[in-house]
Amino acid sequence: MGSNAWLRTRFTTAISPFPPLRCPTTLKAMSSAEEREALVPHQGGNHWRRRLYVAVAAAVFNSITFGMSFSYSSPALPDIRKRIPLSDTQSDWFGSLHNVGGVLGAPAAGQLLHVLGRKNTILLCTLGYISGYLCIQALPLPELMFVGRLLCGFSSGMTSVAVPVFISEISPPASRGALNQTYPLTVAAGILLSYVFGKWLDYTWLATVCMLPPTLTAVILPWAADSPRWLLQVSRPQDAKEALNYYRDSESAEEELAQISRTIDDYSSSPISELGQPHILKPFLCTLLAMFLQRFSGVGIVVFYTEDMFKDASSAVDPADSAIIMGSVQALCVVATLFTVDRLGRRKMLLLSLAVCCVTLFIFGTFYHLKEALGASFALDYGWVPLVSLCVFIIGYAFGIGSLPWVLLAEMLPLRIKGFATGAAVSFNFLCLSLVTAEYHNAIALLGNAGVYWFYATIMAVGFLLIGKFIPETKGKTLEEIEVIFGRRTADTADKGRV
Numbered sequence: 001m002g003s004n005a006w007l008r009t010r011f012t013t014a015i016s017p018f019p020p021l022r023c024p025t026t027l028k029a030m031s032s033a034e035e036r037e038a039l040v041p042h043q044g045g046n047h048w049r050r051r052l053y054v055a056v057a058a059a060v061f062n063s064i065t066f067g068m069s070f071s072y073s074s075p076a077l078p079d080i081r082k083r084i085p086l087s088d089t090q091s092d093w094f095g096s097l098h099n100v101g102g103v104l105g106a107p108a109a110g111q112l113l114h115v116l117g118r119k120n121t122i123l124l125c126t127l128g129y130i131s132g133y134l135c136i137q138a139l140p141l142p143e144l145m146f147v148g149r150l151l152c153g154f155s156s157g158m159t160s161v162a163v164p165v166f167i168s169e170i171s172p173p174a175s176r177g178a179l180n181q182t183y184p185l186t187v188a189a190g191i192l193l194s195y196v197f198g199k200w201l202d203y204t205w206l207a208t209v210c211m212l213p214p215t216l217t218a219v220i221l222p223w224a225a226d227s228p229r230w231l232l233q234v235s236r237p238q239d240a241k242e243a244l245n246y247y248r249d250s251e252s253a254e255e256e257l258a259q260i261s262r263t264i265d266d267y268s269s270s271p272i273s274e275l276g277q278p279h280i281l282k283p284f285l286c287t288l289l290a291m292f293l294q295r296f297s298g299v300g301i302v303v304f305y306t307e308d309m310f311k312d313a314s315s316a317v318d319p320a321d322s323a324i325i326m327g328s329v330q331a332l333c334v335v336a337t338l339f340t341v342d343r344l345g346r347r348k349m350l351l352l353s354l355a356v357c358c359v360t361l362f363i364f365g366t367f368y369h370l371k372e373a374l375g376a377s378f379a380l381d382y383g384w385v386p387l388v389s390l391c392v393f394i395i396g397y398a399f400g401i402g403s404l405p406w407v408l409l410a411e412m413l414p415l416r417i418k419g420f421a422t423g424a425a426v427s428f429n430f431l432c433l434s435l436v437t438a439e440y441h442n443a444i445a446l447l448g449n450a451g452v453y454w455f456y457a458t459i460m461a462v463g464f465l466l467i468g469k470f471i472p473e474t475k476g477k478t479l480e481e482i483e484v485i486f487g488r489r490t491a492d493t494a495d496k497g498r499v
Contacts, residue, residue: 052170052247055224056179059122059166060186061213062159065129067190068210069098069152071327075198076206084140096438097146101153102160102430109158110423114233118166119226121158126214128155133207155214160406160426165418168410169227170247172256173478177341180410184403185334192327199324229260229415229479237261259480275417279487283412286471287425290350290405293463295432297357298456299397300440325387326394333398345475346404346411350467353400358460360393365453372450401463405429411474414483 073095080086086094105128112121128151135148164183171179190213197209225247231240244257275281341349367385371378413421443452472485 048246048248051224052179054220055170055247056167056182058217058220058224059163060182061217061220062122062125062129062155063163063183063186064190064193064213065152065210066156066159067187067192068194068213069129069132069156069190070187071191071194072152072198072206072210073098073149075194076203079203080145084142086142090142093146094142094149096434097149098153098156099430099434099437101150101155102157103427103434105154105157106161106426106430107420107423108154109161109426110419110421112158113162113165113230113419113422117226117230117234118162118169119221119224121162122166123218123221125155125158125162126218128152128158129214130211133211137204137207157426157430160429161419161422164406164410165422166227168407168479169229169415170225172248173476175342176411177346177407177475178338180407181334181338181341181403183406184398185331185338188327188331188334188398188402192324192331195324195327228257232260233415256478259478275421279483280414280417282486283414283482284417284421284425287405287409287412287421288428289463289466289470290401290408291425291429292432293354293459293467294401294405295429295436296456296459297397297401298361298436298453299402300433300436326391329391330394330398330402333395334403337399337403341404341407342475345473346407347467347471347473349400350404350471351400351464353396353402353404354460354464354467356396356399357393357401358457358464360389360396361453361457361460363389364393365450365457368448368453369450372448408471408474411479411482412486415479 077086077091077094080094081091109121109125112124116124132148132151132155135151136145138144164180167179167183168176193209194206198206201209225243226239228240228244228247231237231243240260241257248256275284337349364386367382367389409422409425413425440452443455447455474482474485477485
């Protein structure tokens with residue numbers, strides 16, 4: 001293990017654009033006792049909470065850029081077409097290359113999380129985002145723009161893996177749900193910001209705005225500690241203890257460190273072989289189910305084809321303004337989940353979310369059916385129905401199935417397969433998104449407008465039954481206790497205490 005640790009240190013130093021970090025992983029390099037003291041929380045103080053919140057904020061600045069990148073093509077493409085002659089195929093590629101990059105970036109992050117650590121993987125994402133938007137800005141060449149979109153998508157895939165894992169592993173059980181919700185919240189905020197700034201800025205200035213959040217991550221995050229669980233996993237117990245003291249008060253840190261250590265003892269270096277064990281396969285399949293339902297809720301077509309949907313529905317509301325309205329509703333609803341996820345629990349919120357999505361998608365499909373049956377007069381009289389039903393859909397989506405799969409992903413997967421399994425789950429998420437958006441127009445040709453939304457409503461109804469049967473409640477439990485729920489049994493799990 002000594003040679004691997006040396007290679008990891010050399011590689012991390014070589015790729016890092018930052019100076020040596022003042023954090024618990026480099027305490028030995030410090031000569032000042034005062035500097036070391038500054039990183040250790042005072043007994044009974046709230047300094048550790050402040051450091052925890054700053055570290056979470058620094059990480060989720062990348063998530064804002066993920067949201068902005070996700071929806072960048074919607075406001076940017078009309079402006080790009082004015083300056084550069086793009087074919088319909090090239091326009092489609094400009095939008096879809098982000099998802100292609102995400103499919104590639106997620107499994108890469110799964111490996112880098114173990115090699116470089118959670119923090120350095122997030123920092124690597126910032127380089128991809130900034131490089132990608134510089135390519136989009138640099139020259140009006142479609143090929144260079146495609147490279148930029150691919151780089152941004154690759155970083156988004158890595159961000160989707162690294163940020164939830166990092167936040168989950170540094171957060172105390174009592175507030176882990178709320179802190180994990182900052183990831184989907186900032187993604188939703190990024191989508192909204194892209195719509196808002198894209199209404200007034202050209203595509204080059206919009207790209208500049210998209211580079212600001214990862215720049216903040218690159219400036220702030222190097223000063224935070226890495227995940228104590230990862231540090232134990234790579235045989236750095238002293239650094240892990242100092243990192244846990246960085247994010248906890250002294251009393252709870254000692255007890256939690258002992259609990260984590262017992263789990264690390266069972267660590268295997270072969271995550272694929274571990275998947276054959278029922279207590280590992282079950283949570284992995286649960287996260288895949290949540291990811292599938294998230295994307296097959298139809299939200300992808302709502303984000304990418306909002307204006308087309310409202311034009312087809314003959315809505316009385318301006319399509320461009322409808323996108324901003326729904327983006328605002330989604331962001332506000334994710335904010336609300338920050339205050340409810342650790343009170344109501346994950347399972348109840350998922351079930352409520354799926355029920356709302358099912359009903360509103362059925363209503364939207366019924367509107368299309370009646371419009372085609374009764375003619376334009378029906379659309380004129382009830383043109384408000386599409387906006388209201390989709391706003392309620394976004395509320396239901398953001399309240400549960402839009403955000404909680406990322407919480408489950410960070411909570412349910414055991415540490416020993418977290419990198420590999422998280423990468424696989426996020427890659428599956430991007431694949432589902434690509435399939436839904438790419439086949440939207442073909443689905444309409446096959447099923448009709450009403451049939452498409454009834455199809456997604458049926459998936460939500462089936463998902464309600466599956467979530468109710470297979471997803472356990474994880475509210476208030478440590479990551480190690482969640483493993484026990486899925487059937488992990490060791491000699492010492494019986495006397496584990498809750499932190």
